[in-house]
Amino acid sequence: MVPEPVIRLSESSGHQLLGSMALDVLDFDVLKAFETVKSDDGQDIVIELIDLYLDSTPRRIEEIRNATADEASCVIKRLAHTLKGSSSTLGLRGVANACQQLEDLNSTSDPIANTLLEILESRFAEAQKALISERRRRTG
Amino acid sequence: MNQFKITFKQPASNRVLIADDDPVITHLLTTMLKQERCEPVVANDGREAYRILQSDSRFRAAILDLSMPFLGGLDLIHYMRSERRLMRIPIMMITAEENIKLIADSLSAGATAFLPKPFTPEQLESAVRLLIASSPTRKGH
Numbered sequence: 001m002v003p004e005p006v007i008r009l010s011e012s013s014g015h016q017l018l019g020s021m022a023l024d025v026l027d028f029d030v031l032k033a034f035e036t037v038k039s040d041d042g043q044d045i046v047i048e049l050i051d052l053y054l055d056s057t058p059r060r061i062e063e064i065r066n067a068t069a070d071e072a073s074c075v076i077k078r079l080a081h082t083l084k085g086s087s088s089t090l091g092l093r094g095v096a097n098a099c100q101q102l103e104d105l106n107s108t109s110d111p112i113a114n115t116l117l118e119i120l121e122s123r124f125a126e127a128q129k130a131l132i133s134e135r136r137r138r139t140g
Numbered sequence: 141m142n143q144f145k146i147t148f149k150q151p152a153s154n155r156v157l158i159a160d161d162d163p164v165i166t167h168l169l170t171t172m173l174k175q176e177r178c179e180p181v182v183a184n185d186g187r188e189a190y191r192i193l194q195s196d197s198r199f200r201a202a203i204l205d206l207s208m209p210f211l212g213g214l215d216l217i218h219y220m221r222s223e224r225r226l227m228r229i230p231i232m233m234i235t236a237e238e239n240i241k242l243i244a245d246s247l248s249a250g251a252t253a254f255l256p257k258p259f260t261p262e263q264l265e266s267a268v269r270l271l272i273a274s275s276p277t278r279k280g281h
Contacts, residue, residue: 036261040174045167052163081207085236086164088258096258 025123026130030091047138050131053090057083057124064102064120068113076113077103080120087127094123153198155179156272157229159189159216160205165234165257169203172261172268186211190219197225200275203268206235206246214246221250230274232267234259 031046039045060083067075084099098120105113156178160166170180178200183189187210189202202220204213213233220226233246236257243254252274255267 030258030260034168034261037168037171037265038175039171045171048167049164052167056163078207078209081236082162082205085205085257086162088236089168090164091258 024097025092025094025126026134027091027093028134030089031134034090044138047135049090050135053086053092054128054131056086057095061117061121061124065117068117073105076105092127092131095120095127098123153200155181155199157181157183157189157192157199157202157204159183159186159202159208159213160234161185161208162205165205168264169268172264176265176268176272178268178272185209186213186216189216193220193223193226197223197229199229201230201232201271203232203234203271206233206237206242214242214249217246217249217251228276230271232271 031049034046034049035044037045039048060079064076064079064083067079080099080102084096084103087093087099088096098116102113102116102120105116154177156173158166158169158173158180159182160169161184166182166184170182173180181192181196181199183192186204186208189204189208190211193216202216204216206213213235217231217233220229220231227250230252231250232253232255233243233251234255234257235242237243247254253267253271255263259267
């Protein structure tokens with residue numbers, strides 16, 4: 001069984017991550033800051049953002065995988081750039097960093113392209129676990 | 141008998157065009173704009189935004205992502221600044237782009253403001269308020 005990301009409540013911010021590795025996956029303070037944005041239907045906007053991210057990102061990664069197979073460098077850069085934007089905004093540093101590396105690629109024929117894609121998939125898997133755990137905590 | 145001519149100010153439109161292909165960012169912008177009593181109109185890529193702008197100019201402001209499929213934010217700025225009916229609409233660019241030249245290009249092409257990603261809710265709120273405040277009042281004829 002895959003262990004849940006290590007998270008515990010803190011006195012100051014409500015969250016504290018144990019170890020720098022967890023912080024590299026998700027910076028909870030960044031995500032929590034969006035609680036100040038009030039949704040007009042009264043829903044928890046953080047949950048809405050988590051759902052949208054978890055719904056859209058696998059599709060985006062699939063598109064990057066297809067573009068890597070087609071050696072479509074411009075498409076990879078644009079898709080990685082877009083995913084970097086939402087990931088960094090939500091505090092998902094690991095995914096954002098992996099996207100930056102893909103964006104910096106000079107050529108998709110470079111064998112490192114597939115390695116970077118694997119890293120992105122792995123970072124997203126970590127982010128997914130952390131977000132699902134946070135969603136579960138919020139919905140009680 | 142004196143003739144009176146009464147003119148009314150046309151109420152300023154509260155509609156704001158959002159063009160971004162990222163649903164997370166679009167949802168954030170939409171929610172923030174509603175919070176500011178604005179009516180968001182969403183385009184999911186540059187081409188959709190272009191189609192909307194071809195027949196609709198009743199926008200108080202526009203928020204455009206720099207990097208979108210089919211048509212980028214920079215192309216949209218060029219289009220909006222070349223059309224008389226759109227040229228006064230304030231435009232805010234948002235992007236995770238770190239290329240200073242691209243940022244400078246969008247400002248010199250006519251962008252009013254620039255919001256880099258990642259942004260905090262406070263930065264987004266301030267930027268949206270500034271953008272809306274910079275919108276010229278629309279006067280009736």
